[in-house]
Amino acid sequence: xxxxxxxxxxxxxxxxxxxxxxxxxxxxxxxxxxxxxxxxxxxxxxxxxxxxxxxxxxxxxxxxxxxxxxxxxxxxxxxxxxxxxxxxxxxxxxxxxxxxxxxxxxxxxxxxxxxxxxxxxxxxxxxxxxxxxxxxxxxxxxxxxxxxxxxxxxxxxxxxxxxxxx
Amino acid sequence: xxxxxxxxxxxxxxxxxxxxxxxxxxxxxxxxxxxxxxxxxxxxxxxxxxxxxxxxxxxxxxxxxxxxxxxxxxxxxxxxxxxxxxxxxxxxxxxxxxxxxxxxxxxxxxxxxxxxxxxxxxxxxxxxxxxxxxxxxxxxxxxxxxxxxxxxxxxxxxxxxxxxxxxxxxxxxxxxxxxxxxxxxxxxxxxxxxxxxxxxxxxxxxxxxxxxxxxxxxxxxxxxxxxxxxxxxxxxxxxxxxxxxxxxxxxxxxxxxxxxxxxxxxxxxxxxxxxxxxxxxxxxxxxxxxxxxxxxxxxxxxxxxxxxxxxxxxxxxxxxxxxxxxxxxxxxxxxxxxxxxxxxxxxxxxxxxxxxxxxxxxxxxxxxxxxxxxxxxxxxxxxx
Numbered sequence: 001x002x003x004x005x006x007x008x009x010x011x012x013x014x015x016x017x018x019x020x021x022x023x024x025x026x027x028x029x030x031x032x033x034x035x036x037x038x039x040x041x042x043x044x045x046x047x048x049x050x051x052x053x054x055x056x057x058x059x060x061x062x063x064x065x066x067x068x069x070x071x072x073x074x075x076x077x078x079x080x081x082x083x084x085x086x087x088x089x090x091x092x093x094x095x096x097x098x099x100x101x102x103x104x105x106x107x108x109x110x111x112x113x114x115x116x117x118x119x120x121x122x123x124x125x126x127x128x129x130x131x132x133x134x135x136x137x138x139x140x141x142x143x144x145x146x147x148x149x150x151x152x153x154x155x156x157x158x159x160x161x162x163x164x165x166x
Numbered sequence: 167x168x169x170x171x172x173x174x175x176x177x178x179x180x181x182x183x184x185x186x187x188x189x190x191x192x193x194x195x196x197x198x199x200x201x202x203x204x205x206x207x208x209x210x211x212x213x214x215x216x217x218x219x220x221x222x223x224x225x226x227x228x229x230x231x232x233x234x235x236x237x238x239x240x241x242x243x244x245x246x247x248x249x250x251x252x253x254x255x256x257x258x259x260x261x262x263x264x265x266x267x268x269x270x271x272x273x274x275x276x277x278x279x280x281x282x283x284x285x286x287x288x289x290x291x292x293x294x295x296x297x298x299x300x301x302x303x304x305x306x307x308x309x310x311x312x313x314x315x316x317x318x319x320x321x322x323x324x325x326x327x328x329x330x331x332x333x334x335x336x337x338x339x340x341x342x343x344x345x346x347x348x349x350x351x352x353x354x355x356x357x358x359x360x361x362x363x364x365x366x367x368x369x370x371x372x373x374x375x376x377x378x379x380x381x382x383x384x385x386x387x388x389x390x391x392x393x394x395x396x397x398x399x400x401x402x403x404x405x406x407x408x409x410x411x412x413x414x415x416x417x418x419x420x421x422x423x424x425x426x427x428x429x430x431x432x433x434x435x436x437x438x439x440x441x442x443x444x445x446x447x448x449x450x451x452x453x454x455x456x457x458x459x460x461x462x463x464x465x466x467x468x469x470x471x472x473x474x475x476x477x478x479x480x481x482x483x484x485x486x487x488x489x490x491x492x493x494x495x496x497x498x499x500x501x502x503x504x505x506x507x508x509x510x511x512x513x514x515x516x517x518x519x520x521x522x523x524x525x526x527x528x529x530x531x532x533x534x535x536x537x538x539x540x541x542x543x544x545x546x547x548x549x550x
Binding site: 023026028052053054055056058061074081082083085103104105107109112130131132133140141145147 | 204521
């Protein structure tokens with residue numbers, strides 16, 4: 001973990017950082033979705049930080065929380081040789097600002113989040129399913145989507161209640 | 167005109183569909199479509215104990231099972247803070263590099279086959295046999311080996327391991343030169359690859375590509391050097407890069423990577439330390455069979471681990487490794503239960519194939535094949 005990153009981000013954004021934590025030597029910030037672009041661009045462009053590589057975008061579904069989805073961004077800096085994690089919390093049917101204008105990588109990664117979780121990204125140029133087919137109903141990685149469920153259903157356990165893994 | 171390439175096409179390396187709009191022979195639009203091999207590994211992992219999800223990782227990038235295992239194990243071990251014995255670390259590095267050679271050999275064979283050098287695939291698969299016999303010796307399986315375990319290795323090394331690895335070293339060192347004699351100065355090979363599929367460093371970083379694809383664009387980014395894991399810092403090797411930014415550059419980088427892998431394997435096989443092949447961590451790592459026969463406690467731990475698993479602390483971990491295809495990441499979220507609340511795989515091939523339009527648009531239709539081959543995708547990993 002790079003200690004400078006934490007200080008610089010805290011100094012620049014102060015109260016806009018909802019949560020900053022370090023666990024297993026990994027730095028992570030929770031920000032509001034309206035500040036997401038500012039924080040990410042600061043991390044990317046600030047000399048001495050230069051988190052230029054968008055490694056991953058994914059999400060976690062916390063079913064019981066009011067803001068159910070946590071969109072997780074991992075950025076990497078070639079200079080610092082370190083990762084930083086940015087998280088944004090949104091509720092259901094609440095779009096997240098897209099990162100496509102900053103990184104081309106974001107296009108497919110955000111499409112995958114949309115496909116798997118049903119979180120949409122505003123102003124995304126191509127918001128379609130990517131892994132599942134277009135007629136698929138539901139979003140498989142949501143916690144309330146049953147594990148043993150066929151789509152479309154036609155086999156032996158058609159009438160059995162599907163098993164939900166939480 | 168619109169052309170549908172795939173999903174059942176021998177040159178797309180699996181079930182990849184590419185929708186191409188062409189004007190004469192020139193590609194003006196390219197849209198890769200993936201998902202035909204989606205098996206829901208991330209969802210399934212949420213319903214399994216940590217050690218039970220491990221064999222699924224082999225099925226992602228089936229040409230590099232050991233690398234996937236390594237990434238998964240390192241991620242969980244980071245959660246648990248288990249100290250891995252030195253012997254296990256060395257063997258992991260050794261086998262991860264053997265895996266890199268495996269993956270690159272298949273890439274070389276199929277890529278050259280796509281472009282028209284039919285003999286290469288036969289040679290590459292012949293040498294791959296050496297790799298597969300190492301897999302078979304250590305794990306009993308030739309492809310889905312699942313040899314690594316959380317906390318170490320599944321079994322101790324077999325007796326003929328040393329001899330098998332030295333055979334591989336001897337053969338591949340000679341054969342690599344033969345491959346280069348066939349290809350490097352071959353005029354057809356050069357015409358088909360030089361200047362084809364250009365990707366500048368800026369575009370490569372923008373597109374998030376990693377692995378040989380990024381290094382062939384002149385960016386020196388290799389996690390083995392940048393963030394050494396599993397004891398890579400103890401080995402002496404170089405990270406090859408190329409400024410050509412084209413398919414030939416990627417060929418050069420991968421060929422040199424195989425040489426560097428051989429260097430690492432040589433150092434590893436010469437210096438494998440003695441000791442345990444699994445950490446001594448009751449409740450996380452299985453006791454050996456002998457221990458369960460005379461120790462009551464070991465038997466109880468064995469039973470508890472198999473039935474209940476272990477529960478990492480609440481939190482999250484992002485562990486990346488340099489797989490043969492690029493940056494392979496595992497993101498775990500734990501809620502303190504013995505099953506991962508969320509297991510995310512950051513697949514290198516998925517991100518790399520997304521950059522395909524950048525490579526092929528403006529080029530010729532026939533070069534699409536060369537570009538797909540040079541990216542080196544495995545659809546099992548793209549779709550998971």
